[in-house]
Amino acid sequence: xxxxxxxxxxxxxxxxxxxxxxxxxxxxxxxxxxxxxxxxxxxxxxxxxxxxxxxxxxxxxxxxxxxxxxxxxxxxxxxxxxxxxxxxxxxxxxxxxxxxxxxxxxxxxxxxxxxxxxxxxxxxxx
Amino acid sequence: xxxxxxxxxxxxxxxxxxxxxxxxxxxxxxxxxxxxxxxxxxxxxxxxxxxxxxxxxxxxxxxxxxxxxxxxxxxxxxxxxxxxxxxxxxxxxxxxxxxxxxxxxxxxxxxxxxxxxxxxxxxxxxxxxxxx
Numbered sequence: 001x002x003x004x005x006x007x008x009x010x011x012x013x014x015x016x017x018x019x020x021x022x023x024x025x026x027x028x029x030x031x032x033x034x035x036x037x038x039x040x041x042x043x044x045x046x047x048x049x050x051x052x053x054x055x056x057x058x059x060x061x062x063x064x065x066x067x068x069x070x071x072x073x074x075x076x077x078x079x080x081x082x083x084x085x086x087x088x089x090x091x092x093x094x095x096x097x098x099x100x101x102x103x104x105x106x107x108x109x110x111x112x113x114x115x116x117x118x119x120x121x122x123x124x125x126x
Numbered sequence: 127x128x129x130x131x132x133x134x135x136x137x138x139x140x141x142x143x144x145x146x147x148x149x150x151x152x153x154x155x156x157x158x159x160x161x162x163x164x165x166x167x168x169x170x171x172x173x174x175x176x177x178x179x180x181x182x183x184x185x186x187x188x189x190x191x192x193x194x195x196x197x198x199x200x201x202x203x204x205x206x207x208x209x210x211x212x213x214x215x216x217x218x219x220x221x222x223x224x225x226x227x228x229x230x231x232x233x234x235x236x237x238x239x240x241x242x243x244x245x246x247x248x249x250x251x252x253x254x255x256x257x258x
Contacts, residue, residue: 007147007150008150008151008154009147010143010147010148010151010172011143011144011147014142014143014144015176017142018142018173018176018177018180019176019177019180019199021177022176022177022178022180022181022184023180023181023184023199024184024195026195026196027184027195027196027197027198027199028196028197028198028199029180029198029199030198030199030200030201032200032201033183033199033200033201033203033204036201036204036205036220036221037176037179037180037204038176039220039221040175040179040204040208040217040220040221041172041175041176041179042151043216043217043220044172044175044216044217045148045151045152045168045172046151046152046154046155047216048168048171049151049152049155049157049168050155050156050157052157053155053156053157053158062158062159063157063158063159063160063161063164064157064158064160064164065161065163065164066163066164066167069164069167069168069171070167073171076213077212077213078171078175078213080178081171081174081175081178084137084174085167085170085171085174087136087137088137088138088139088166088167088170089163089166089167089170090137091137091138091139092139092163092166092167093163094139095139096162096163
């Protein structure tokens with residue numbers, strides 16, 4: 001669980017970069033504004049997560065799915081995010097599939113080399 | 127409104143924010159198992175939110191400055207946007223509008239003379255509503 005409240009902060013440098021990307025060239029962001037956006041982003045993530053969890057529970061599901069999140073975003077009035085996220089998700093799924101396939105191919109080629117590569121992915125899913 | 131296109135980024139599976147941090151944040155709200163796919167999606171939409179918030183606040187405050195401009199996005203622009211948009215209501219207490227000390231004292235005074243405050247500082251929405 002969360003031990004310190006700082007654990008909920010998102011890295012400043014990444015936030016700064018994302019903001020810069022979304023503003024016209026030459027525009028600046030005050031330190032205070034950046035901090036506020038970072039805070040808002042953490043709260044957004046918590047807000048969407050807990051709303052999705054509630055939605056999943058209502059449907060008697062224990063774990064949230066991608067669909068729950070997309071539906072939650074629509075309900076929370078962020079439906080403008082959904083199309084682009086759906087596309088990202090498709091690309092992500094394709095990538096995972098390709099990774100799996102190339103791993104399987106590798107396994108065929110050298111089946112005794114790395115027996116615990118699949119264990120690593122399972123761990124990552126926890 | 128095409129902040130996604132403007133950054134020249136089509137759909138892709140790269141994330142900028144660290145997945146592990148987003149997972150920690152998600153776990154703080156008592157979710158069960160978090161699959162990699164869900165984690166990816168949350169990270170992406172948090173990134174989108176950051177960009178959405180920044181560009182909306184900027185456009186709202188400097189409507190004509192699409193082209194290269196040297197305006198600075200400040201805290202007040204954000205709190206104004208949060209106050210205006212229905213879907214940012216959840217941030218009202220996270221990005222509150224700043225007020226001056228004497229305004230705050232005035233608020234306290236009014237509150238007191240208005241009487242009937244059973245519980246002191248229990249979500250005091252009255253302050254922000256007063257000027258509408």
